[in-house]
Amino acid sequence: MSKLESQDILCYIDSLLKYSNYSRAAQSLYISQPYLTKVIKKIEIELGCELITRNKLPYRLTEQGKIYYQYLTSLENSYAKLIREISYVSDIGNKVIRIGILPSLGSYLTPLFLPDFLELHPAYKINLVEDLPEKNEKRLQNNELDFWIGQNSSSISPNLNSFNWGRHSYQAIIPRCCELYQENVAVIPEGTIEISTILNQKLILTSKGSAIRKQIDQLLSVYKVQPNIVMESNEIYTVLKLAKHNLGLTFVPESIHIKECPSEYNIYPIPLEKMSLDYFIAHHGAKKLNSVDHDLIHTFLNHGQQCAI
Numbered sequence: 001m002s003k004l005e006s007q008d009i010l011c012y013i014d015s016l017l018k019y020s021n022y023s024r025a026a027q028s029l030y031i032s033q034p035y036l037t038k039v040i041k042k043i044e045i046e047l048g049c050e051l052i053t054r055n056k057l058p059y060r061l062t063e064q065g066k067i068y069y070q071y072l073t074s075l076e077n078s079y080a081k082l083i084r085e086i087s088y089v090s091d092i093g094n095k096v097i098r099i100g101i102l103p104s105l106g107s108y109l110t111p112l113f114l115p116d117f118l119e120l121h122p123a124y125k126i127n128l129v130e131d132l133p134e135k136n137e138k139r140l141q142n143n144e145l146d147f148w149i150g151q152n153s154s155s156i157s158p159n160l161n162s163f164n165w166g167r168h169s170y171q172a173i174i175p176r177c178c179e180l181y182q183e184n185v186a187v188i189p190e191g192t193i194e195i196s197t198i199l200n201q202k203l204i205l206t207s208k209g210s211a212i213r214k215q216i217d218q219l220l221s222v223y224k225v226q227p228n229i230v231m232e233s234n235e236i237y238t239v240l241k242l243a244k245h246n247l248g249l250t251f252v253p254e255s256i257h258i259k260e261c262p263s264e265y266n267i268y269p270i271p272l273e274k275m276s277l278d279y280f281i282a283h284h285g286a287k288k289l290n291s292v293d294h295d296l297i298h299t300f301l302n303h304g305q306q307c308a309i
Helices: 003-019 022-029 033-047 063-090 103-120 133-141 195-199 211-222 236-244 291-307
Strands: 096-101 125-130 147-151 160-175 202-206 228-233 250-253 265-269 276-284
Touching (some): 003 033, 003 063, 003 133, 022 033, 096 103, 103 125, 103 147, 103 291, 133 147, 133 276, 147 291, 160 236, 195 211, 211 250, 228 236, 236 250, 276 291
Parallel strands (some): 096 147
Antiparallel strands (some): 147 276
């Protein structure tokens, strides 16, 4: 079994145990429910046993499942040790910093601070690992990354140390198909629309598990709104394009540059007290920071202070 397979299967099992539901687990993993079912069934056939009890809630590992889970965990730990040892030997004489980041976030954040950092330390190379947040968090915990950059640090693992920019805003994109759309208005003044009214529009949202979606789901719960979600996507730029093309209202962080086009859509800044995010850079709690690491963190935070609202 490859490292990728063992890591993915661990994530699959963890999600099933967390949600006790194949559909919700699949959504959180950004895979289809039939694919998740097929993977688990294939493993159970190969092992000749059931891994997870499904006849009652919440789902639990069977005794055989516990043994298999321990086996996968041991593979993860062994692989992480292998990576550390290889990296140590490979990096002797090389100066490489491995940073995990979400692709859409990387296109906004990295140009703001990495050029200044590399000007301070021109001998260093940056290896960007652009992937989903949960995968990069796992890599950081396994010491396969030196740092992880993300948003909304309140939800990360307690064994990681994070440094935050501060609170930043979201914007709603209101196309012509929405009753809230205002003719020939580029930006609707903040605070002039009730958040519950916005949530009751036709919505295009990022998929379950994303940082934005978690906050929107929380708002839906607080305001007791049954949403009319016309489409979901893993990709924030897809969601934005669909909203611009009149399919429904969506929410995007300020990191996404939006060209004003009042004839097609309005931009509405969401009040910070209703919905906000904080960009962070994190490292493993056991990592001993050197002077270069501190410079990277300080460069990141300095730009955050300049951009903070």
